[in-house]
Amino acid sequence: MNDAPLVTILDDEPAIRAMLSDALEEAGFRTMGFSRATEFEAALKSTTPDVCLVDLSLPDRDGLSLVHRLALEQGATVIIISGRAQVQDRVTGLELGADDYIIKPFDPAEVVARIRARLRKPGFSPQTGETARFNGWTAHFDRYMLTDETGADTPFSHAEGEVLRLFLERPKRLISRAMMQESLGGAAGESFDRAMDVRISRLRTKLREDPKNPRLIKTIYGAGYIFLGEVNWS
Amino acid sequence: MNDAPLVTILDDEPAIRAMLSDALEEAGFRTMGFSRATEFEAALKSTTPDVCLVDLSLPDRDGLSLVHRLALEQGATVIIISGRAQVQDRVTGLELGADDYIIKPFDPAEVVARIRARLRKPGFSPQTGETARFNGWTAHFDRYMLTDETGADTPFSHAEGEVLRLFLERPKRLISRAMMQESLGGAAGESFDRAMDVRISRLRTKLREDPKNPRLIKTIYGAGYIFLGEVNWS
DNA sequence: GCCGGAATCTTACGAATTGTAACAAGGCGC
DNA sequence: GCGCCTTGTTACAATTCGTAAGATTCCGGC
Structure with a gap:
């Protein structure tokens, strides 16, 4: 059986998905990658990821509304990954319910660290004490x-x-x-x-x-x- | 009496403290500013901030060990604000228990958004039930x-x-x-x-x-x- | 190697802090 | 009033932790 936290990666660039899943699996997470929002939403019906990484520039759907639904309605933990670096973009992303906002290009190590920081907080995995x-x-x-x-x-x-x-x-x-x-x-x-x-x-x-x-x-x-x-x- | 979340700001530059407390108070938070870690720690004995903003470059103390203690021992929510922009700095800061890591120079609006993102999550605003x-x-x-x-x-x-x-x-x-x-x-x-x-x-x-x-x-x-x-x- | 002074280790003691049992005061129903 | 429960007060035991002081170790000079 597998207790490792599950991280989903939604990004249309295969290279980025690969980079992220490599780093995350090495860090002990399970991962699932998706290139399109529709596939991702279909998968959500049968699984509950612990953290969702979402690229805002999706071909088939407006990323922000997806984030909004995920985060606020489903209470999921959402981290936006985006090439848009303006402060205004970040602010609206966070206000729509994202838990974090990481700008491309990013270092996978930082993504791992930020995910860990989220999982550490109460309400998550029996990662009790220190x-x-x-x-x-x-x-x-x-x-x-x-x-x-x-x-x-x-x-x-x-x-x-x-x-x-x-x-x-x-x-x-x-x-x-x-x-x-x-x-x-x-x-x-x-x-x-x-x-x-x-x-x-x-x-x-x-x-x-x-x-x-x-x-x-x-x-x-x-x-x-x-x-x-x-x-x-x- | 006042239920607004309390944010503490620990930074040795008065200008930054002022900028942050302005933005935060405008956004509806209560704030307390400190220029030194010792003062901050003294204040912690009688108050419980909801979020602690900590500048790593403190004159009187190693900021990282303070963060570690705050975050892990006291379970506080800690956001690091730092001029050090290296990925490695961010990763170690987050691993030591920080919830977020914001790089100077920053936009106060983003700080507000990131704090809101933290407070939104369960575990806050003690949901009191029966x-x-x-x-x-x-x-x-x-x-x-x-x-x-x-x-x-x-x-x-x-x-x-x-x-x-x-x-x-x-x-x-x-x-x-x-x-x-x-x-x-x-x-x-x-x-x-x-x-x-x-x-x-x-x-x-x-x-x-x-x-x-x-x-x-x-x-x-x-x-x-x-x-x-x-x-x-x- | 031997010696002397300084740095460090250890033990004992005591002040302050905290735990808990026992007692007392007050409330409430009968 | 009487018994029972709640809660604060008091007294004393236990714990923590800094201080003091003597013992030990280190290191340079001879």
């Missing part, structure tokens, strides 16, 4: 839980989570103390910088780091820290 | 009853219902104590805020939360609460 996997661990930032490879859970606090998140967002890069202070401590009111050490120490304990030989959170004497680990967000 | 389903539970606000998956009923009181409704209307978003007080206790003379804790404690009991490890109502030490749960109003 989790990151790294070196056998799974960090669930929504539940404030750290799961090891055996499935055992360890809770972490908000402050620990802030540090962990900072690391996971910038793996394998030096993170200076100053940057940390700024990024976490937030306000100017300067607390002791030992506070940071303690947070990291507690985090290391939860990650079961060997004090003599930490594998994930490395200290760079006089500079800061580096998080080593293969991070995968999902 | 019943809400979430994670196996069904809350009947008309009958003051909570039904579990087996069909067993538990009554809840008016005060408990107020808290529950607040949570169900803003799932996955940080709800500060201040906001709660305001939203529930009313403006009236200040009762001890411990009353809030007790209400939540009682609600947790009825939801059969594990005290050591609550799944639905999470406490964020020093900040407030987050309700995690897939909510469906009807």
Whole structure:
């Protein structure tokens, strides 16, 4: 069975359809391509796409009214792809109910990112919380839980989570103390910088780091820290 | 009182803030402008914007990590405004949780249209109904009853219902104590805020939360609460 | 290698925050 | 009045997290 989100592509240029479906399938989506609005509408009777990509310059139909019907009457998620770059075009497209408006020429990577951004929002796929996997661990930032490879859970606090998140967002890069202070401590009111050490120490304990030989959170004497680990967000 | 959606604008250039707030207010939104991330974050403790416009090039903070936190941790709707036009910038911005990415220079009309497009989608303007389903539970606000998956009923009181409704209307978003007080206790003379804790404690009991490890109502030490749960109003 | 000072780690402690049980005040029906 | 429910208040327990202080590690100079 297949749970991957379905993206339909309605565009009369085969090259564009191919480019989009390549990129989308590589990104893990299912795709269906159509060159004409009538075919597309016929297909809609039997399937419900998660996202519809629609080119406005269709040969057989006015794209905008199609968008309007799709988006507002059927509540579908619609992304317009168009060669018309005027602000006015974009505004009317969006007001007619489109969720996004992408201008040709476009980069498929951006289309993928924009589709993902739509699917992430509530009401969509049980893409519940925010989790990151790294070196056998799974960090669930929504539940404030750290799961090891055996499935055992360890809770972490908000402050620990802030540090962990900072690391996971910038793996394998030096993170200076100053940057940390700024990024976490937030306000100017300067607390002791030992506070940071303690947070990291507690985090290391939860990650079961060997004090003599930490594998994930490395200290760079006089500079800061580096998080080593293969991070995968999902 | 005012029901217009609230849009926050975080940008260090006063001219841009002015342009955006002009356009947005004309379009019927309420706006709040900030020049620095720290001020913005401080304000978040007592308000919940519907949409956050964030300029990535902030003087006092790394904009991307702010976006990530806002979008994923707080479930806010975030639109990035940036001078960086590379596809790669846009892709990473969107992957970190932004809902949209607008490039400077922009036309305020398009910003308005894009914000409207976001607000149109379900999940906004908390559709308040009589019943809400979430994670196996069904809350009947008309009958003051909570039904579990087996069909067993538990009554809840008016005060408990107020808290529950607040949570169900803003799932996955940080709800500060201040906001709660305001939203529930009313403006009236200040009762001890411990009353809030007790209400939540009682609600947790009825939801059969594990005290050591609550799944639905999470406490964020020093900040407030987050309700995690897939909510469906009807 | 050895030493000294600085940077960092760890542990303990305590202030502030939050959880919850117990009690009290008020409301409502009988 | 009496019992029951709701809700705020209080008291005390548990948790979080910064601070302090001693221990340890690092690194340059000798």
